[in-house]
Amino acid sequence: MNSNPTALRLDVRNLSTFFDTDEGLIRSVADVSFSIRPGKTTALVGESGSGKSVTSLSLMRLLSRTDSTQASGQALFTNRAGETLDLLALPEPAMRRIRGNEIAMIFQEPMTSLNPVFTVGEQIAESVRLHLGLDRTAALAHALRMLELVEIPAAAQRLHEYPHQLSGGMRQRVMIALAMACNPTLLIADEPTTALDVTIQAQILELMRRLQLETGMSILFITHNLGVVAHHADDVAVMYAGRIVESAPVRALFASPRHPYTQGLLACLPAQQRKRELANGETRGKRRLYAIRGQVSSPLAPPPGCAFEPRCDHALAACKEAMPALEPAGPQRAARCILVSEAAPVVTETA
């Protein structure tokens, strides 16, 4: 353990998670490296099966042992005291002290992640009794303050209600109250608004933004929604087939995506198409949407070279030979593509 006041909140290096299944070894997450700055939000973006959730569960060490998982790499987390710990190497009791305390997590589906047989107050109180050592009365009072913090109306009454008595938006607020109860320094949010309606999503995102400003916590935001990323992330890491294919600050990523997959992902959004039409003075919907052809290859039979090569419009013969490395591609940017790394020197000259 060493002290480092200017450290990154979380520095993930070469994280790989394999599942040993009957059909063979599945590389769910391979060689994933990214970082989260203190007080900032890093978004992990990708489609289903890209390894976003397995990444977050690996970091929290929440994958069950019965899955015969093999995780390797480092996840250097800097705690409140300024000590840097490797989450993947900590003994389980030390990890248990961090989970729900220094690092909290909220999930996509608030109905299945809250316990249906306890009141919301009891569930929040349980975590603060465990981590902060408060007695029952003080813990319930703390739970009430947490419900007020997340702007739940009539919090004193809601404290004694069960999850089924709350709406989806209210349940997600309770999840956030639960996560915030021990004042975490890192919040991992795995698709926190995907199950919610847009007007409720806007409320929850606004709440998360406010809490981040007030507490200075870092957020790892896992989502497939590029609109949410654009407005709520500082840095973005794009995943494809278990690997990070591009990472960049949010404005730079949307302004000039480097990896062909990121380019395709942005180009295929109807809103981007509409923007192009407006810019060119064209009428609505006359142009086809750009579509990335084909589909993700099976994790049991990955292509020999770049995972995106079979769907890539710019693929060369060399793309079939080896998986490209994640290489620097401009200031604070990296991309996993041989076309980008060839162009990278030009970018650094002009920068």
Add this chain to the structure above:
Amino acid sequence: MSAPLIEVKNLRRYFGAPAKPVRAVDDVSFSIQPGETLGLVGESGSGKSTIGRTLLRLIESTSGQVLYRGEDLGSASSSRMRALRSKLQMIFQDPYASLNPKMRVKDILGEALQVHGLAKGRKAREARIAELLELVGLRAEHASRYPHEFSGGQRQRIGVARALAVEPEFIVADEPLSALDVSIQAQVVNLLCDLRDRLSLTMLFISHDLDVVEYLCDRVVVLYLGRVMEVAPTAELFARPLHPYSQALLAASPKPDPDPEQKSEHIALTGDIPSPVNPPSGCVFRTRCPHVIDDCASTRPELRDMGQGRFKACIRDDIALVATT
């Protein structure tokens, strides 16, 4: 203007005990012109899917009428309805749940042909199935596979092929993209656009994704708690929403563009959607509306013609709404 292909008049669908019904769809009227794609947008519980299903009589309406080429579907006999169903088809949201896992693709498509007496004879049927698969971007040899052998996007293509098998005029597409990944959504949107143009289909496109609606639809109906808030041509709605709810809905949908000038102006709605068992009196949106006045509680706003094909159900004309997207 030509005669509408589909006309919905004062449609109501209540569920549960008549004394205290869930008002899923409450007095909804709109029409769809031949060749038009009408978008139906709203949040969960707004009645989108119930309207879609009631339109095709997959569930019966409580009151009101649905007219197809002037014929009242509600009073059609079951044999007449079966014949009409070849003209009125549906594409479902979940491509995993809407295909029978025990049937091969050729049987899924073949059943639709058989029921409606189309492509009789084994050879004709096989040729038609191959043709349908190619129409939706699959290959003829896929016919002998089972649904589990396909990805989500491919399954949705099979769902589209099944709807098209009977040569329909009108298709209800109920959230056909929401189970699909972004890169696959674009493929299916392009497919729907191509087919609509090639087969001159009329479509009711139900979605909560406003970006796709803006791209795909000619006109849009905005629903809230089972009632119509606003009807407008797509470009006009997105440029200048007239109803406070439409405005809030557009503002709440984050655009994939991190420009700072768009970041601050959120008109976040407070509170939750009220229960459809006990909707607010007067305007159902008043409990969350930033422009609410006393009269909103006492008056049920009618859908008023605002000119240029625009309608809104809001008593206030004195508020200036700007598009924030």
